[in-house]
Amino acid sequence: MGEFKVHRVRFFNYVPSGIRCVAYNNQSNRLAVSRTDGTVEIYNLSANYFQEKFFPGHESRATEALCWAKGQRLFSGGLNGEIIEYDLQALNIKYAMDAFGGPIWSMAVSSCGSQLLVGCEDGSVKLFQITPDKIQFERNFDRQKSRILSLSWHPSGTHIAAGSIDYISVFDVKSGSAVHKMLVDRQYMGVSKRKCIIWGVAFLSDGTVISVDSAGKVQFWDSATGTLVKNHLIANADVQSIAVSDQEDSFVVGTAEGTVFHFQLVSVTSNSSEKQWVRTKPFQHHTHDVRAVAHSPTALISGGTDTHLVIRPLMEKVEVKNYDAALRKITFPHRRLISCSKKRHLLLFQFAHHLELWRLGSTVATGKNGDTLPLSKDADHLLHLKTKGPENIICSCISPCGSWIAYSTTSRFFLYRLNYEHDNISLQRVSKMPAFLRSALQILFSEDSTKLFVASNQGSLHIIRLLEGSFKHLHTFQPQSGTVESMCLLAVSPDGNWLAASGTSAGVHVYNIKHLKVFEYSIPDKQYTEWSRTIQKQGFHYLWLQRDTPITHISFHPKRPMHILLHDAYMFCIIDKSLPLPNDKTLLYNPLPPTNESDVIRRRTAHAFKISKIYKPLLFMDLLDERTLVAVERPLDDIIAQLPPPIKKKKFGT
Amino acid sequence: MVQLRPRASRVPPSAMVDEGQPASEEEEEAEHGLLLGQPSSGAAAEPLEEDDEEGDDEFDDEAPEELTFASAQAEAREEERRVRESVRRDKTLLKEKRKRREELFIEQKKRKLLPDNILEKLTTAGQTNIKKSSGKLKEANLQKENEDCDKGSDSKKAKVQKVQSVGQNKSYLALRLKDQDLRDSRQQAAKAFIQNSLYGPGTNRTTVNKFLSLENKRLPVKKAAAQFLNNAWGTQKKQNAKRFKRRWMVRKMKTSKK
Numbered sequence: 001m002g003e004f005k006v007h008r009v010r011f012f013n014y015v016p017s018g019i020r021c022v023a024y025n026n027q028s029n030r031l032a033v034s035r036t037d038g039t040v041e042i043y044n045l046s047a048n049y050f051q052e053k054f055f056p057g058h059e060s061r062a063t064e065a066l067c068w069a070k071g072q073r074l075f076s077g078g079l080n081g082e083i084i085e086y087d088l089q090a091l092n093i094k095y096a097m098d099a100f101g102g103p104i105w106s107m108a109v110s111s112c113g114s115q116l117l118v119g120c121e122d123g124s125v126k127l128f129q130i131t132p133d134k135i136q137f138e139r140n141f142d143r144q145k146s147r148i149l150s151l152s153w154h155p156s157g158t159h160i161a162a163g164s165i166d167y168i169s170v171f172d173v174k175s176g177s178a179v180h181k182m183l184v185d186r187q188y189m190g191v192s193k194r195k196c197i198i199w200g201v202a203f204l205s206d207g208t209v210i211s212v213d214s215a216g217k218v219q220f221w222d223s224a225t226g227t228l229v230k231n232h233l234i235a236n237a238d239v240q241s242i243a244v245s246d247q248e249d250s251f252v253v254g255t256a257e258g259t260v261f262h263f264q265l266v267s268v269t270s271n272s273s274e275k276q277w278v279r280t281k282p283f284q285h286h287t288h289d290v291r292a293v294a295h296s297p298t299a300l301i302s303g304g305t306d307t308h309l310v311i312r313p314l315m316e317k318v319e320v321k322n323y324d325a326a327l328r329k330i331t332f333p334h335r336r337l338i339s340c341s342k343k344r345h346l347l348l349f350q351f352a353h354h355l356e357l358w359r360l361g362s363t364v365a366t367g368k369n370g371d372t373l374p375l376s377k378d379a380d381h382l383l384h385l386k387t388k389g390p391e392n393i394i395c396s397c398i399s400p401c402g403s404w405i406a407y408s409t410t411s412r413f414f415l416y417r418l419n420y421e422h423d424n425i426s427l428q429r430v431s432k433m434p435a436f437l438r439s440a441l442q443i444l445f446s447e448d449s450t451k452l453f454v455a456s457n458q459g460s461l462h463i464i465r466l467l468e469g470s471f472k473h474l475h476t477f478q479p480q481s482g483t484v485e486s487m488c489l490l491a492v493s494p495d496g497n498w499l500a501a502s503g504t505s506a507g508v509h510v511y512n513i514k515h516l517k518v519f520e521y522s523i524p525d526k527q528y529t530e531w532s533r534t535i536q537k538q539g540f541h542y543l544w545l546q547r548d549t550p551i552t553h554i555s556f557h558p559k560r561p562m563h564i565l566l567h568d569a570y571m572f573c574i575i576d577k578s579l580p581l582p583n584d585k586t587l588l589y590n591p592l593p594p595t596n597e598s599d600v601i602r603r604r605t606a607h608a609f610k611i612s613k614i615y616k617p618l619l620f621m622d623l624l625d626e627r628t629l630v631a632v633e634r635p636l637d638d639i640i641a642q643l644p645p646p647i648k649k650k651k652f653g654t
Numbered sequence: 655m656v657q658l659r660p661r662a663s664r665v666p667p668s669a670m671v672d673e674g675q676p677a678s679e680e681e682e683e684a685e686h687g688l689l690l691g692q693p694s695s696g697a698a699a700e701p702l703e704e705d706d707e708e709g710d711d712e713f714d715d716e717a718p719e720e721l722t723f724a725s726a727q728a729e730a731r732e733e734e735r736r737v738r739e740s741v742r743r744d745k746t747l748l749k750e751k752r753k754r755r756e757e758l759f760i761e762q763k764k765r766k767l768l769p770d771n772i773l774e775k776l777t778t779a780g781q782t783n784i785k786k787s788s789g790k791l792k793e794a795n796l797q798k799e800n801e802d803c804d805k806g807s808d809s810k811k812a813k814v815q816k817v818q819s820v821g822q823n824k825s826y827l828a829l830r831l832k833d834q835d836l837r838d839s840r841q842q843a844a845k846a847f848i849q850n851s852l853y854g855p856g857t858n859r860t861t862v863n864k865f866l867s868l869e870n871k872r873l874p875v876k877k878a879a880a881q882f883l884n885n886a887w888g889t890q891k892k893q894n895a896k897r898f899k900r901r902w903m904v905r906k907m908k909t910s911k912k
Contacts, residue, residue, distance in 0.1 A: 062845065079844045081837060103844040121844055147847075194856045214851065237858060256852075287865070289852070641862055641881070645853065648860035654871045 007360050007630040011379060012349050014337065014634055015642045017057075019303030021066040021076075022292035026246065031294065031301060032074055033309060034063040037352055037392065040076065040086065041333075045296070049311065049328055054335070055086055055093070056410055057352065059390030065106050069130055070113025077104035077118055083128070083135065091441065092410065097135060099126055108151040108160070117160060119148030125162055125171065141176040144169060152203040159223065161209045163198030168211055170223045180226030188215040189236060200242035202251060212239040212253050218263070220277065232279060234261055237647045241302075243295040252300045254290030257647045259283065260302045262314075285310045285329065288646045305644055307331065331617070331636070335395075338620040338632055344402035344420075346382070347630070352392045355407060357383035357425075360630065382425050385416070399445035399452075404466060406452060408440035413454070 017037040024031050031043040038057030044050050062079040069075060074086040081103055082096040101120025108117045109130075116128040116135060123144040128135045150163035159179070160171050170180040186196045197214040204210070208229070209221040216235040221228055237256035244251040250264045262281040268274045288305035295301070299313040309330040337350045345360040359380040363373045387393060387409060396407035405416045415430040442455040452464040620632040853859055867879035 060841075062841070079841045081840070102840045105844075121840065195851075197851055238852070637866070637880075640866065643862060645859040645861055646865050648858045649865070649868065651868055651872060654868055 004629045005363075005373070005627055007628065009347065009358075009360070009379070009630060009632040010635065010638075011358065012338065012347075012632050012634060013638075014349070014351070015639055016307040016331070016333070017352075018288075018291070018305040018307050018643070019309060020063060020291055022294045022301055022303050022309075023066045023068055023074075024243075024294040024296050024301065025068040025072070026297070028072060029296075031296075032066055032068065033292075033303060034066045034076060036062070038063060038078075039392065040066070040074070042074075042088070043309075043330075045299075045311070049330060051330075051333065051335070053088065053091060054333075055091065056394045057392040058410075064104060067107050067109045067116075069109045069116065073130070075107065075109070075116065075135075077107045079103040081120075083107070083116075083118060085135070092439075095134065099137075101126060105147055105149045106151045106162075108153050110153045110157045111155050112157060115157070117151050117153065119151045119162060121147045123147060123164070125151070125160070127173075127176075139176060141171050142178050144178070150198055150201045152201045152209075154203045154207075154223075155205040159203065161201045161203045161211075161223065163201040163211055163213075165195050165197055168198055168201060168209065168221065170209065170226065180223065182209075182221055182226050182228070184211065184213055184215075184219070185217075186215065197238070199238060199240045200253075202242050202244045204244065204248050210242060210244070210251065212242045214238040216255070218242075218253060230277070234279065235259065238289070240289060240291050241293045243293045245295040246297065250295070252293045252295050252302070254293045254302050254304065256289040257649065258286035258288055258290060258304070258306070260285065260290055260293065260300065260310075260312075262300060283312060285312070285327070287640065288643055305646075306640065307643070331639075332634070336620065339397045340620075340622045340630060341398045341402035342400050342622075346398060346402050347632070348396060348398040348405065350393055350396045350407070353387055355383070355385040355393070355396055355405070356381065357385070357398070357405070383418075383427065385427070387414075395440060395443050397443040397445055399449040399466075401449040404445065404449065404452070406443050406445075406454075408443060408454075410439045413440055415452075 017035040017039070019033055020036050021034045022031065029044070029046045031045055032040060033043065034040045035057065038059070038061035040055040040063070041051050042053040060080050061084070063076045064079060065077045067075055072088060074088065076084050076086070077099070078084070081101065082098050083104065084096045085094040086092075087094040099118050099120060101118070101122050101124050103121040104118055105121065106119040109115070110117075114130050115138075116130055118126045118128065120126065123146055125141040125144075125148055127138045127141065129138050144162070144164055146165040148162045148164055152161045154160065158173055160173060162169050162171060166184055166186065168182045168184065169178045170182070171177065172179050184196050184198060186192045186194065188194055188196070194214070198211050199214060200212045202210045203223070207223045209223050211219050211221065213219070216233055216237060216239055218232040218234055218239060219228060220230040234253070235255040235257055239253050239255045241254040242251060248265075250262065252260060252262050254260050260283040261279055262283070263277050264280045265275045266278050266280075268276055283300070283302075286302065286304050286306050286308065290302050290304040292304065293300065293302045298317040299311050301309070301311050303309045311328040311330070313327075339348045339350075340346070341348070345362075347358050347360065349356045349358070359382055361375040361379040362377045363375050385405070387407075389409065389412075391409040391411065394408050394410065396405070398405050402420070403418050405418060407414050417428045417430060419426045419428065440454045440456050444453045445451070446453070450466055452466055454462045454464065456462065617634055617636065620630075622630055851857075863879060863881045867881075870877040870879060
């Protein structure tokens with residue numbers, strides 16, 4: 001396998017934005033997550049929790065509510081007062097409709113999926129009809145005095161519950177008038193000064209309304225009489241979110257202290273038919289406020305200000321008890337935020353609104369296996385490139401030779417040329433980009449840096465030849481007839497002849513660049529056929545299958561085509577195709593090879609997968625040249641240190 | 655040294671009916687008093703008395719003129735009419751002035767507004783479906799709009815009505831910036847509400863440093879806080895110290911060279 005010098009990079013100051021809303025779609029087992037910077041991500045929970053789609057953020061869009069409607073349609077409402085529908089095929093925003101009520105605080109879709117309710121800042125609840133291509137305003141309900149912060153439909157669609165500040169109203173949908181107004185007690189830790197904000201309401205089919213508020217209470221109300229039935233004081237801080245399961249026998253609430261509580265409907269004694277709601281399990285997986293929870297049939301999902309998305313499968317609901325039912329914590333994005341220029345040892349970091357270019361430090365010392373070598377020249381911050389406008393950067397790339405930088409937002413594409421003279425850098429923008437290059441989902445440079453591949457969100461793939469100061473459009477691969485899928489991932493072969501792209505529907509297309517034709521699965525398959533056939537026969541090692549984080553990056557060693565280097569968030573691995581595959585008995589994670597073992601044993605235990613778990617958590621790993629690797633890590637403590645303040649916890653003895 | 659006309663002129667004409675003659679006489683005498691340089695005195699009664707005396711000395715015993723009641727009344731009425739007419743004339747004059755001013759303003763306003771044909775198009779362009787175009791497009795469109803109607807409309811750039819499409823020219827979208835300001839202010843207010851309710855006074859928040867150090871405090875061997883050093887402490891003092899040190903070194907070098 002060989003020895004490598006590894007550059008450990010920790011100066012990528014990446015802080016993800018906090019999670020604001022979470023919405024679970026039962027039919028497709030998908031989860032939509034919206035963050036505070038306006039990004040909406042879609043996770044496929046059945047495909048190893050992979051983040052398959054994302055919509056980039058926008059500065060003015062502060063989403064406060066997210067919901068799925070019938071037919072896989074996603075709607076969101078935010079503080080700019082607009083209802084936005086997302087196009088999941090083309091990965092852009094279909095339209096944005098102003099609700100004319102001021103900032104939107106809450107949104108709810110009826111159980112039949114054809115009506116949408118929006119709660120606004122001015123206290124009005126607006127009803128919209130969902131038509132096949134748009135939404136249409138139907139009418140206003142009675143206007144309330146303060147802003148409507150939470151909404152919930154009764155499963156039959158006849159009543160709704162709206163939580164506001166200090167009270168909850170129950171409306172009748174047909175007449176639009178408020179039937180009941182339930183006042184909530186303000187008392188918080190013995191003081192009644194602060195207003196009680198009802199952060200979440202849920203309407204059950206037996207007429208019970210569950211409310212969670214900022215005084216730390218979970219209350220059960222009877223909507224027929226408008227009275228309080230039961231009161232649970234569960235926290236000393238706000239309880240900020242609530243989600244009920246489809247069978248209505250359990251629900252989950254999230255608090256500002258980071259605790260998630262699970263409530264279940266259990267019978268009073270073992271054989272009585274009377275049931276009551278009992279608080280069963282607390283989970284402490286977060287450090288900051290849990291602002292959004294969702295309840296899927298088998299798992300509890302929570303996300304909050306500490307930017308982790310935690311999926312906790314419930315043991316009693318999971319059918320097959322294997323390692324699939326472990327806790328998943330998704331912290332890092334599954335897209336690439338870093339690109340590397342191998343020739344000049346440069347790294348390009350992508351942030352939400354700017355790019356940073358760093359040159360790696362160098363060392364002249366040598367050492368043994370496992371040593372840390374001192375740097376003779378520190379890493380250098382070369383460039384800080386800011387974007388204009390409120391949109392977030394979708395993707396960026398630097399060419400392997402280091403002289404071109406390209407990045408794209410939702411409406412524009414930027415290409416820059418870098419010139420290096422004696423340690424100085426000068427940047428030149430290439431203006432007049434062609435009109436078809438408006439927004440790109442993935443950008444990639446060819447190995448010899450003469451060609452630029454751009455995958456746009458209309459499903460087409462553009463190839464552009466780069467010349468000294470300008471560019472020339474070479475070719476465009478149009479999408480196949482009938483599908484408007486957008487390219488998500490790109491990879492180019494080292495000799496520059498083949499380009500592989502995968503679309504949203506998980507098909508892989510391979511393009512021959514020399515002759516500009518499209519193949520399908522042919523080249524990688526041809527290489528992989530013998531090898532993959534043996535894999536299929538023997539099956540992967542069981543630990544390999546148990547890896548719970550998806551592989552984020554794969555790269556090939558140019559000189560040794562038998563080696564594949566891939567990594568995910570916790571380990572990196574080099575697959576050597578010439579060595580035999582491991583069987584279940586051998587150790588998968590072999591530590592540093594002991595030198596005093598005899599050669600025979602070493603040869604027997606050597607197998608194809610060489611895994612190292614030294615560097616975690618890994619954001620990016622790549623091969624720089626024959627003997628050097630670069631690994632970009634992002635320690636979690638550094639992220640936590642830059643988050644907003646958490647709730648104070650009083651511990652005895654401090 | 656001007657002596658004010660005595661009460662005679664201030665008394666209303668109707669009350670002067672009986673004393674018509676003596677009043678006019680007194681006026682003449684008062685004038686005489688003035689010519690003779692009588693000092694101005696506070697009481698109005700004194701000069702009258704003096705004038706009376708002097709008037710009597712000058713003229714012979716002449717019977718005062720006979721003034722019939724009718725003539726005095728007519729005179730009084732004339733006066734009244736004159737006063738009323740002058741007031742009316744003043745009023746009409748003012749009215750005219752105001753009218754002229756209004757017209758002037760209307761004309762100025764008209765000069766500043768868009769030409770009539772564009773205004774017509776805007777008002778008859780159908781439903782005002784407020785559509786917000788993307789950032790770049792909005793700017794480009796506003797620019798275009800301004801270029802199109804540049805009849806001295808610099809000051810009225812901000813007040814263009816919001817419409818969906820203007821006739822056949824679908825190349826630009828007119829937006830009212832006042833609405834955008836309102837929307838921004840509402841969004842700001844909403845964000846301030848959230849910030850206040852989650853992190854404002856009354857919430858039980860602590861710093862991240864304290865939060866992460868809680869564990870260190872409870873260990874059997876107590877450790878320091880997660881971020882023990884406060885690098886931002888005393889920045890001004892440190893800067894002053896650095897500057898002083900530099901200057902001291904320079905001085906030291908100079909003296910040592912000598």
